Amino acid sequence: MLTLYIFMFFIIVAALVAVETPHALSAVVSLGAVGFGLSIVCLFIGAPDIAITLVVVEILVLIHMIRVTLKREIPTIMGPFSRLNVIATMLIFGLGVAFFYQVALELPPFGKAVMTMIENSPSIYYLKESLGQTEAASAITAVLLEFRAYDTLGEATVIFTAIIGAVMLLQRRVRRSSERKGEGNGNGA
Amino acid sequence: MGMELKPRAIPPRGPGMSLIVKEVTRLLEPAIFIFGVYITLTGHLTPGGGFPGGVILACGFILVVLAYGGARAFRRLPPEGASKYDSGGALLFLFIGALGAIFGGGFLYNFLRVYLPGEPFHLKSAGTIPLLNIAIAMKVAASLFLVVMVLTLFKPWSAEGGER
Structure with a gap:
């Protein structure tokens, strides 16, 4: 419960920063922090599916928002070849692989329904009671x-x-391009 | 399905793909449409429902657009009409939900199951679920069709002009 409150506090602080900061990029990054904090909260309250969805959506939105906010090209780091960088990258990559391997060992065997391993799981309830x-x-x-x-x-609203x-968006773009052509809203292909 | 398979005069080459694609599309179009409606209407009995059914319906229209060009599909479902179907599906969903609030326990309550009980595993069962499926199918089909139209044809169809 304490971790939940800590992350809630983190989300609130990040949201305040996102509202109050004068820089657009800081606001976008703070917004991303809000989303990732929310996904961790979802993980703690037992909704891993929503947490995964949130992470994916957050990464996508964050990349797009940063790309929109940054006007110029993101500079690529070009420098002399550094052995230290390669070693550090491989180390972190190896750590990640080891981490995921450990997680994979604890997964239930393939084909075994997770819902049967938890008592009073909602899936069982739905299957029993839906008819x-x-x-x-x-x-x-x-x-x-x-x-x-x-x-x-909610899904229908999203669509x-x-x-x-x-x-x-596309209508405006079309109208602008046809105005530039000077033919009004012509009918083409 | 009672479609004639007689050879016809070769139509002049218009927009769209080759004659083979057009003929196959002409034969498949009603089948895809019926399949989409079937998936939607039996969503409460078999795997399926509003979302897959709507996607199948939209794919049928998109196939017509790809094969024949925009004009033929627009004759069947003009973009203004698609927009109306889109909004109408959303409003129908909300309307059924509000009826649940009026006649039953709360918003989206399955009131029809109380007043009009059906038999499980029959088409007339599950109360409001088939109606909600129809609303979602309308919405999804019109939405996907509109998205593809807007992204591909990329031309204005607003009130001040466009394709007529």
Whole structure:
């Protein structure tokens, strides 16, 4: 519980920094810190799937935001070949491999359902109760549209927002390019 | 499916791909459409549902666009119509959710299952779930179609002009 509070405090501080800092790049990086803190919190409260999704989304968003914020090209470090750098890189890489190997040893064997290893897991509950409670023969649909209908509503909202953004951005680009051509909104291919 | 397989006069070469692709698309188009509708409507009985069904429907339209060019697909589903289907699907979802709040315990409550009980493993079962599936299929199909249209054709279709 204490770790949860520590990470919550970290998230709040990062969010305040993101709001208050005058530099756009610092704000973007702080926003990334908020997201990663949130993913760690999700890991602690027992939602590893959401944590993984958050990490992926955060990395993508962070890269895009940094790319948008930085106007000029990101300089690549060019210098004399350094043996120390290579050794350090390989060391860190090896540490990572060892870490993941240790984790992989503790994974359940392939094909064994994790939900059967936990008592009173929600998956078992859904499988047992979905037919009786929803009449839906497909347990996946029962979870999507009955037990977790709010999630589905959120997903639909995400798609809706995405299409609105795409249409708006691309339409403006088209209009600008056709104005430059001086033919109005012509009809082409 | 009752489609004629007689040789027809070779149409003049218009936009789109070759004659073979066009003919295969013409034959496959209704089948893909029916399959998408089937996946959507039986989402509560078999694996499937609104999202996969909508994606299949959108893929059918996109296949038509790839094979024939934009005009033929737009005759079936104009972008304004797709936009209406998109918003309509979202509103239908919210509307069913609000009905659940009015007639049942809370937002998105499955009120139809109480008032209109069905039999499990039959098409008429599971209350609001098939309706929500239809709403999601409308939304997803129109959204994906619009995204692909906007990204590929890359031309204005707004009120002040565009393709007519």
